[in-house]
Amino acid sequence: MTDCIATPASCDPRPTVAVLGAGIAGMTAAHELAERGFDVTVYEYREDERNGLGTAPAGSYPPVKLGGLAASQYSTVGTRDGSPAELRPFPGRRGTPTAPRCAVAGEHGFRFFPAYYLHIWDLLQRIPVYQCTDAGNWQPTSRTVMDNVRRVITQGTTVPGQPSLVFPRERPRSLAEFLSVLGQLRQLGLPAEDIAYFQSRLLRFLVTSPLRRAREVEYQSSYDFFVGRGRAGVAQYTYSPSFDRLLRDMPRVLVAFDPNWGDARTNIVSYLQLFLNMDRHDDKADGVLNGPTTEAWLDHWYRHLVALGVRFVRAGAESLEPPVAAPGRPAHLRPRVRVRLTDGTLLAPDYTVVAMDAPAAEWITTALRDTGTGGTVAGLDGFTTSAPPPHEPLQPQQTRPEARRNPYLVDDVGRVPWDRFQTMTGIQFYFDTEFQLLRGHMYYAGAEWGLSSINQHGLWEKRPQLARDGHISVLSVDIADFNSPSTHLVDELGRGKTARDCTADEMAAEVWRQIVTALTNDADNVAEALLPWPVWYALDRGLRMESGSGQGGGRVVRNETPYLVPIVGDWENRPGGDPWNPHGTSLTYVLSHGGWLADLEDRGVWQARHGGYQVHHNSVVFAGTWNRTFTRLTSMEAACESARHAVNAILDHYVWVGSDGSDEREHTTLPWRFPYGFLDQGLSSPVRMPTPAGDYCYIFDVENREPADARSLRILDSKYCQQSLPHPLDTLIPPLGGQP
Structure with a gap:
């Protein structure tokens, strides 16, 4: 092999590589290795859901399911392989819905591409869009998958007791727009001093070196960081009830972050990146695909990898x-x-x-x-199999129980908020009329189950048709909190049900009730709300009910896609x-x-x-x-x-x-x-x-x-941190209420 390194053009073929798993990680590894001449085979045990439905000639789809959690999920009415239906009539909806003549596409989540996803952006512009010729062959075009991304320029949020707000996903272009945004913020009832202190904490994070973030901030929760709680355990600042509630609710809505137990470094880095890129005015600041993920991205990726020599085999690794x-x-x-x-x-x-x-x-x-x-x-x-510590995430290792668990069982995972694995899942609502709540993302502040959504079909090139697809529009919803009880749905003992306690129909009805309640601020007249009601719904395919395979009767018992969340002090693990x-x-x-x-x-x-x-x-x-x-x-x-x-x-x-x-x-x-x-x-x-x-x-x-403007202070702070000194600003500015 020494000669091969010296003269690669004359050497034998590069080594063989087995990639186990065809998710985004596996596909990326196959792509990068194939471009460098390695002989790559991808092994994936799951079959593409579109195969065997009779909707296309044999061989039209990849032999395996690609993309992992990022893949579209294709749901059908009736049974498939003996499993219960994935596409189910919405409970309580009157009349007989039009049944789709083909599998219906839905997403696990938003498939949101924020501007800071540079690895993904770099990847998308290297995958050609393929087009089928008259002879039935797929040929690359001059377009890439990056051209299939559509910009999302708005986001909305509900405000308990007030009308919902809409904000731009770009920097205001004029003073008038800036004042308009400030006017909406005032509607939230947030005191100016709260906003000022919150911003000061964000600036404090920006001038904190990565070294101090690793040694200190990773061992703080995001809430503790924002209230200025140090090692002594005393908060430097107390927010108003309205701002404090917002500070505790919004991280749950984003990606199942927990403000009390979530690692502050990860939470705040992600939060900052979502907003620091709002000054971009190209068409890729924030975006979603112009079709179902599998069709707009993964199918083209598969064809490109095959052209590079990658093989795909349906097989599981034991x-x-x-x-x-x-x-x-x-x-x-x-x-x-x-x-x-x-x-x-x-x-x-x-x-x-x-x-x-x-x-x-x-x-x-x-x-x-x-x-x-x-x-x-x-x-x-x-x-994945060790139970979380019973008391708090930083509980000493020697005092933790040695109990093991099944990481796929809902009853075993996510019972405490500092469990590194939680159940974050999705549900799609299908409507028989045009319905676009917002041309962008919607966050439901105050919803018990941490809900957020997008009407993704509005950005698709190939829009659903009622006669063919059984629906015209679709609302994709993320459920980020499986542990908080509903204030409306109760069990036989009068206790509020959590999402983990529900059947599929109960979960669908309760999620829709929480959405309508958040939009209308009327918890008592949901059925009278001026909104169309879903005709169909489909739960995330990873959820399994107690009645057996698939999403039949009974409560949720299994989640095949446990979601890893950043917990205080857990990065080193x-x-x-x-x-x-x-x-x-x-x-x-x-x-x-x-x-x-x-x-x-x-x-x-x-x-x-x-x-x-x-x-x-x-x-x-x-x-x-x-x-x-x-x-x-x-x-x-x-x-x-x-x-x-x-x-x-x-x-x-x-x-x-x-x-x-x-x-x-x-x-x-x-x-x-x-x-x-x-x-x-x-x-x-x-x-x-x-x-x-x-x-x-x-x-x-x-x-x-x-921002580069913060680098000089970050560099100075790294020198202080190496000497175990406080942050330079902390040596100049006394804590709130302290003495200079």
Whole structure:
């Protein structure tokens, strides 16, 4: 392999790679590796839901379901494979609805593409849109999937007791527009001093160094940060009841953030990025696709990957088989892991990218952990199956119970708000008339179950038709809170029901009631509201009811898509190495050249000396939202970024093996000198970082994209933090009510 590194044009084909899982992480890894000449096969156990419906000729759709949580979900009336119907009549709706003649597309969530999703934007502009020719062949066009994104320029929010508000998703273009926005804020009844202090805390975060964020802010909740509660436990500021309620409600609505237990660094970084990019005036500031995700993105991606030589196989992975011990052999020549499929087939790829969800990754690596492998594999032990601490997230490890759980059972997951896994799910309401609540996103402040929605069909090129699809419009809703009781829906003991206690029909009816109540501020006359009522609804496919398979009768008992949320002090518990930016512009924790790195290698774990993701037994790398990323938030963006880190680790390892174990990638190959503020400011990096095996994948750090004006104070704060000193501003400005 040494000659291959020296003269790649004359060497044998690149190593084989098995990618386990066809979600965003798996597809991204396959894409990046195929572009660099690796021989890639993707294994996914789920079939594309459109196959077997008789709506298109055989072979029209991919053999496996692509996209994971990002994929569209196709629901039908009646049974499919003996399972209950996924598309169900809305309870209480009079008359017989028009049944669709084909499967109906819906989304798990918004499929929202905010401006700071730079990994996704970079990816979308590299996927051609394919068009079917008269001969039935698919050919690439000059358009890319990025052209299929439509800008969303508005967002709305309900206000308890007042009319709903609509805000622009762009910076006001004039003083008049700015004053108009301020006028709406006044309608919320928020005191000016509350707004001023909140803004001061945001500015305080912006001038806080990544080092202090890692050492201190990650161990605070976002609520504690915004009230200025320090180590002494005393809040510096008390907000008015109306502002305090808003501060506690809005994080739940966004992505199941908990203000009391959510990691302040992740929560505030995500919040800031959503608003710092409002000054963009191109057509990709914030957007959604112009059709169902699977059709507008994933189908084109599949065709492009096939054109790059990627193969897709419908098969599940059962386990990763430890390599046979080879004492005395050099580390880079030791045997590699084999993959056993559920049908008993044993694969022997050169590299394996585990791009499955966290519970599945923990399950298939059991045998590897039994061999004493460290790093990511050790971090996976109990990551999903250990019960959360009973008292609070920072409860000492030695006092926690050793109980294990099934991470897919609703009764076992998310019972306490500091559980790192929660149930965040979606529901689609279908209407037999045109109904667009808002051409943008809607947040229902005060809704017990943390609801938000979008009428996505209004941005689709191919609009639904009643005769064909059984509906004309669709409202996609996210349910972010499965634990709070309803004030209206009660059980036989008079207690408010939570979403986890409901049947499918109860959940649909209660979500719609909460939406109508929030919009009309009338909890008693929901049935009389001046809104059209749904004719159909479809719950997220990941939910399963107690009556058996599918979404039949009984309450929710299983969620096949547990959602990872950022919990106070929990970042260090995520498996694997820290993310590494090839440009060297980010805070990373680089292993020393001493005992720790040597100890990892003794346990079959390799890591480049510059840091980054780890390679286990010369072959296994992990990718997915549960790994550490600069994005931090569980999202399409984090999945895409994580896969790029995994590919970069494979490139480094491949070069290390090809150099006979001498090149350990301590530095990137070309030292560039970058102008101040030049990096991470656009949709793609201006400078490539090559290796002998091909360019590193672009990596964007969202914290590098915070305003450049704050950098000087961040740099100064990092020096203070290294010396265990308070933030520079804290040494100049006494706490509220304190003495100078």
